[in-house]
Amino acid sequence: MIGEWPRRHANVPKRRGPRGAGRFYGWWILAMGIVIFAWTAMAQTQGFSVLLLPLTKEMAFGSHDIALIFLVGAFGGAFLMPYVGRLLDRRGARRILIIATLAYAGAFGVLALVPSKAAAMGALLAVRLIGSIVLWLGASVLVAWWFSRRRGLALGILVGAGSALLSCLAFGLSVLIEHVGVAGSFLVLATLTLFVITPMVIWGVVDTPEELHQHPDGAPPSATDSQGQPPSADEGRTGVRASEAYRTPFALVMLAAGSLAAIVTTGYLFHEATIFIEQGATAQDAARSLVPQMVGNAVGILIVSSLVDRHRLRGIVAISMVQLVFTLWWGFNLQSFGSLWLFGLSFGLATGLIFGYVLAALPRYFGTLHLGEIRGTFGAVTMMMASFGPLGFDVLQGVDTSVFIWVAAVAAALISLASLIIPWPEPMEDWANTSQGPDLARQSSGPSE
Incomplete structure (x- = not known):
């Protein structure tokens, strides 16, 4: 369903200052x-x-x-x-x-x-x-x-x-x-x-x-888009409901990737101090790794989300899953590379890649008319999965140290494979510029726009 941009306050006079015309x-x-x-x-x-x-x-x-x-x-x-x-x-x-x-x-x-x-x-x-x-x-x-x-x-x-x-x-x-x-x-x-x-x-x-x-x-009303047409305010408020969005393979793969990242990162972070101490580091080292984690997460989100404006990035899910599993393995083998700062950076990047992509991809492919509901559903599922991370970590690590890594690796491989073979949806602005409306069955596998 295509919605329309609300046409409220049609007779509001022009303002000065930050809200004025031209600013x-x-x-x-x-x-x-x-x-x-x-x-x-x-x-x-x-x-x-x-x-x-x-x-x-x-x-x-x-x-x-x-x-x-x-x-x-x-x-x-x-x-x-x-x-x-x-x-x-x-x-x-x-x-x-x-x-x-x-x-x-x-x-x-x-x-x-x-x-x-x-x-x-x-x-x-x-x-x-x-x-x-x-x-x-x-x-x-x-x-x-x-x-x-x-x-x-x-x-x-x-x-x-x-x-x-x-x-x-x-x-x-x-x-x-x-x-x-x-x-x-x-x-x-x-x-x-x-x-x-x-x-x-x-x-x-x-x-x-x-x-x-x-x-x-x-964009001023006199500007033109790639089709030579003036941009319309309607373009910003088209979209489908969450129930329609999450019936597509694309949204389900994003949900699975985000859930796995949430489970793995919360499970590891909950026990990070103990894991560090067992490998000869200290609890203070674990605390200090939070800063590079924040930097890596912010950099990953900023780079990937800005690229979504121009490219489909079909391989980003697979890349983020590889990064996630590699970082998890690194977390149990800190001596392999030595630098705890680099580990923290890699850990933050592992979550920043997938969540940065989802952050920008959901409104790009499903619009903003029902974006609150769509993002709320994604957040609800990943938040629920994250709450099971520490418990799942305890259960699997109780069997063997490597079990948690192997389970995460298998899940990541399946999600990566699915992301590479599923059809990719058309961007919402392309739907809005056609007379057919947002046909969710109309998919594209092209590399970029």
């Missing part, structure tokens, strides 16, 4: 998306790792309490993510993000001011769900709506820069806790969310270029 507002949307993305730090693994010891010392939390919140957040998030995505598609990102940031600030306020442990656990679960699902998904969908031919580049910048800033915020949280304590830190977070992030969303975020009489990518 593409999408880059401001991208900048705000990076801030929103980074502000999820307290809900991500990095934030929880920083909070673990302070919560146990100052707020009578046990490590099992934190683990329970993290697990419930993973399963709850997997259940809620498709529904949140559907809400974003129907109601727009701005409205959902306003509600989410207000709730985020409220949850931080409860953690800072309410002494009840039960209330604190509920608030911490709310932080986990709001940050890792609503804010993260809202930022990525919002940016995708503002770009078309440069969408992959914009999304790569969003995740790359957002991840780097997220890690910096997690480190800043640890410093803040040292100075004002965990309760004081939550109060600071509540204040910043309420008086900085929420106003930015209220007065800064605009759902679509059409609302400002602009076009995706900032």
Whole structure:
């Protein structure tokens, strides 16, 4: 089904400043998306790792309490993510993000001011769900709506820069806790969310270029596309539903590849310190490897997602699967190459390649009209699979050290083979420029556009 770009506010007068005619507002949307993305730090693994010891010392939390919140957040998030995505598609990102940031600030306020442990656990679960699902998904969908031919580049910048800033915020949280304590830190977070992030969303975020009489990518109406036709705002809001998308072999292979990457990386990372110590390294070495992991992940996402704008990259799934298995083997044979920094870089690259491709490929091949639902479904499945990573690692490693590697290698080989033989869908802009509409049965195996 092809949807139409919403034609709201048709008589809005021309504005001055960043929203004025001739100034593409999408880059401001991208900048705000990076801030929103980074502000999820307290809900991500990095934030929880920083909070673990302070919560146990100052707020009578046990490590099992934190683990329970993290697990419930993973399963709850997997259940809620498709529904949140559907809400974003129907109601727009701005409205959902306003509600989410207000709730985020409220949850931080409860953690800072309410002494009840039960209330604190509920608030911490709310932080986990709001940050890792609503804010993260809202930022990525919002940016995708503002770009078309440069969408992959914009999304790569969003995740790359957002991840780097997220890690910096997690480190800043640890410093803040040292100075004002965990309760004081939550109060600071509540204040910043309420008086900085929420106003930015209220007065800064605009759902679509059409609302400002602009076009995706900032292309003026007089410009022409490769067919010699002027670009239409309708192009940015075509798409199919998640139920249609995930009936295609392409989407199923992407889902399988993302799930395997999630299982392998979370399974290994959960036991990384122990594995390092068994090979003569230290827990501090494991912690230091997180920085190159972040760099490798950001670089992989940025490069691959930007290439999706111009190329099909049929071999990227196979390449990412080979990289994933090689890095997993390297993780159990650290002495083979010596450099732990290079291992961390390779580890981050292994996930960055596949997730960077999926990030840009889903809107490219299935459109943005139902992108929230499509990305929400992908996120739900991979989040659920990731939660089984540590358990699967324990079970398989209990049999033999190499079993986990061999199982991952066989799964990666099957996914790689499938990616090379399945038909590849046409880009959504090609569907939109034909009178036939998005026929999912019409596939192409050409190397690039």
